[in-house]
Amino acid sequence: MPFRSPLGPDFTRLVIVILCIVAGVVMAVAATPNILLHLPTEMSRTTVTVHALQHAPPRLALVVTGDSVTMNGVNARVLGSELKPQREAWNLGSPGQQLAESLFVADMLPRSVRALVVGLLPADLAAHSTTLPESRYLYYRISGYRPSAEALDVARHLPAPALYDLMTEPQWEATLAGRGMIRISGDLTIRSYLRRDLDLERAHSDLYYPAPYRQRISEEALAHAVSLIYAPRRSFTPSPERLALLLRLRDLLARRGQRLVIVVMPEHPRSIALTSPDYYRQLAQYEQQLRNDHHIELLDLHDRLGELDFVDQMHPGGSGSQQITRMIGAALSTS
């Protein structure tokens, strides 16, 4: 007499179907890191920068990190030519780059590098998080970055354990979080066809001036973007978590004979107009404290550009980047 399952006559076939779904999930988990390496996503630049750092030329003397404001704002080719003697400088900024990513870059810097310039906005000194999304860290891992004991030590001694936990979690766990990037890649692929105003290819692979935002947006679009992203700011409260990360980053670099230079990048005049003067007064006090008490080299450019030096609500254009690059170059040569 044939076996009759109490769960119904079709149960065996159902088990096969469920196992196939599980197999599909497992195959997707296994394939995701490889898929991510080959699909265009916001993080694809990471694979380029990690590879570049692992094969850096001995003339490399200066590296700049930061988000898209820094990508658009610093021309590292010009910066390198202004170094004495003339050396190689790279801008390794990437869209949405977090401060913690400067730690990974610092960890990979070859000995020839003399300084790491980190571009930040004032708000970055007040943000509390010292970690980054799992999907972003996944790209460092799949690109071949493995944190050194020193970098792990930096993360371990931060006030919050999140970054250390992230750097020590198993890869499959990071893959689970990274899967969303596949969907984003679909978006980016279509965007790259539709948005001819963006130089996405340059943003992906250029190590010197990876500025994606080249075309000035209309007044209407600017007004809309300002209303969308800027809210009035009344007071600046520095973040002790960020300070701890900056100090440990400074010490890590110092042990290797390298300098850490923080550049507070320019803000759009319309954002400054929305901000209370108290905010900038408190920011200036904090910067003074960073320089005097914590011996961090810091260059504040937050109000150095005019409206015409920006191409949109936050990204410096050609004239803006020339000024920023010149000011950073001057500061590096005098200090």
Next chain:
Amino acid sequence: MLFHTFTFLAFFTITVALLLIARRHTAQKNVLLIASAIFYMWWNPAFIFLIVFSATIDYVVARKIEQTESPHARRSLLLISLVSNFGLLAFFKYAGFLERNLLYVFRLFGYQPNWTDLHIILPVGISFYTFHTLSYTIDVYKREMPTTRSFRDFALFVMFFPPLVAGPILRAKNFLPQLDTPRRMNFDRATFFLFLRGLVKKALVADGLASFANPIFRHPTLWGSSVIWLATLCFYVQIYCDFSGYSDMAIALARMLGYELTPNFDRPYFAKSPPEFWKRWHISLSSWLRDYLYIPLGGNRNGTLMTVRNLMLTMLIGGLWHGASWNFVLWGGLHGAALVVHRGWRSVTEGWRVRETFAYRLVAMLAMQYFVLLTWIPFRVVDTRDMLYTLRKFIVFDMNFHVADTGLGALSPFATILLLGGFLLIHIASELWGGLDEHLARVPLPVAAAACVVIGALLFILWPPAARPFIYFQF
């Protein structure tokens, strides 16, 4: 405990295992009742007393109604059930609404009352199980069904966990007889694919589109017509997939346990008229309102004016059932008005041959769906100023196609359009050739297995980072 979480998977597996161990029908019903209570208490254990209270009232009242011959006494008993059920619903769901409106009226007259906000927590599923229990008492009152002797069976009917928190709304005369005979669990492919269909609709489509629509509707006044249209389309598909996805999963889970629930959706976005839409959308609620409200009010039997009144009342109450807010009343009122206008239009166009043509039906469907899209705006956008702005941008297109560089990048607009388009294509194909799940249940096993590998991979890639609760949980 959401159906698309590992917690629920563990809960359901344990329940099935216990049902297998229990073997005897009575013991299996006990297991199901305990499982249902645990499922409900997962949200807030205290509210179990509320649902037990509601079930006890209706169990006792219905027995008394059955035993009583005097029409007056039967009516009084029915009134006790209605007052206690609607009283609880009114207190938990509408007291805050009443308070806000009273405050508004007082302020209009310059009086600033100083009372403490009640901060009432809405018990999950109260709108659904209240309608479960009332259907029983009213049917017993109408002598359409006998009472059940077993309080356990009645409690299981009220608390049966698959449809407990977001429907389909159970009818006692359909469900209670199923408890009289031993049930055979049914883990077949068709049922599983029905569950999978619901899962894909909810987790992949609804939640995927919500990640675009939610931020837009949070500040709609920042956007022009093209973005408003896209967000409205997203919500149009999101709410359908969210709610019908839950219903599909609930029906499939009940079927796995051996119980049949009534369908709740029949591709309503192909409806060509307001009455057809309500025969296809949230069928268990619209048929409940028809049978227990519209028809008792007189239906269409007492002339045009009374029919209009009954239609409007039914739809306004149907709107209010969704939530204690004027925007839901407006939503119900718009649909009521559409039903009234449609009645007039139907009588005028009676006998027109053009009504039978494909072109007419296509235009009718597009017009109906434009109206449905429009009415989702007051449903979704609560703030009056935002709602009026959104409606204006939706109706009067501002020809602003400026989408690309307006800060939408983080919301993945193009992936959203792909997801929206993909869903609509599959939906149209389902209407023409039958559901994908039905095909998968029929094809040879190797083909279904290969498709499942692809589905598994898609589930992994597109699964949202965090499980969002179902929209209808709040009702």
